[in-house]
Amino acid sequence: MxxxxxxxxxxxxxxxxxxxxxxxxxxxxxxxxxxxxxxxxxxxxxxxxxxxxxxxxxxxxxxxxxxxxxxxxxxxxxxxxDRGEPLQSALLRPDSAFVGPVEGVDNALVAWPTKLSLSPNLADEVDIALQQRNVIPGPATDLTALEDLGRPGIAETYWDSVFT
The missing domain is CATH 3.30.70 (Alpha-Beta Plaits)
Structure with missing residues (x-):
């Protein structure tokens, strides 16, 4: 609206x-x-x-x-x-954020809150997942090697696509 x-x-x-x-x-x-x-x-x-x-x-x-x-x-x-939710038993809605490994990719997690109100829980779940993998906070990593990849464009919002 x-x-x-x-x-x-x-x-x-x-x-x-x-x-x-x-x-x-x-x-x-x-x-x-x-x-x-x-x-x-x-x-x-x-x-x-x-x-x-x-x-x-x-x-x-x-x-x-x-x-x-x-x-x-x-x-x-x-x-x-389309809802972005992990598979649940009994077709229930998730009551916590989703964090899980990416199949076939080392050292990668996929994470989303499933709904905005679970964003604080998402931070907690990511922290737990990193601790379980012995990833501990430290100085910032040098990311200069990623600069050659460029930056993706910003997608059009739904609001712009429906209110033209």
Whole structure:
């Protein structure tokens, strides 16, 4: 949802289930315009919904949960995302960040928090994984050999791809 409110806003709106009814995170597009990503049950339950129906539901949700905000000038879009989560038993959502070895690659770990609220746990899990491998903090490594690799470009954000 693209809007005109400059102040960032982050929220979990709870409901009757263990998952948040609505999660809101603030972002900016490449022009600096504010965009809210709406997640939680709204996104999970709406993953296969018709975009117009999902937008209508999102409009009802934010109007009910944030009645003091005027959403009349907002632009609404949907986007399709795949969850990045490790395989779980019983199809449950992970309750900790994922850190694991990269198959076929020595001295490499792959790590992601699976959701933003697990970012502090991710730091703890990486620390544990490094300690288990006897990697201890020390002076900065000389990385000049990597300079020839160049730097990758910055990818287009979802917000820029849907609000063109």
């Amino acid at each position: 693209k809007h005109e409110y400059a102040e960032p806003f982050y929220s979990h709106c709870t409901g009757g289930s263990a998952a948040p009814r609505l999660t809101i995170s603030s972002h900016k597009n490449s022009s600096g315009e504010p965009v809210w990503y709406l997640g939680g049950d709204l996104a999970t339950e709406g993953a296969n919904a018709d975009p117009d129906q999902l937008i209508a539901k999102a409009q009802r949700e934010v109007a009910e949960l944030l009645p003091w905000i005027d959403f009349g000038q907002c632009q609404w879009r949907t986007l399709q995302l």
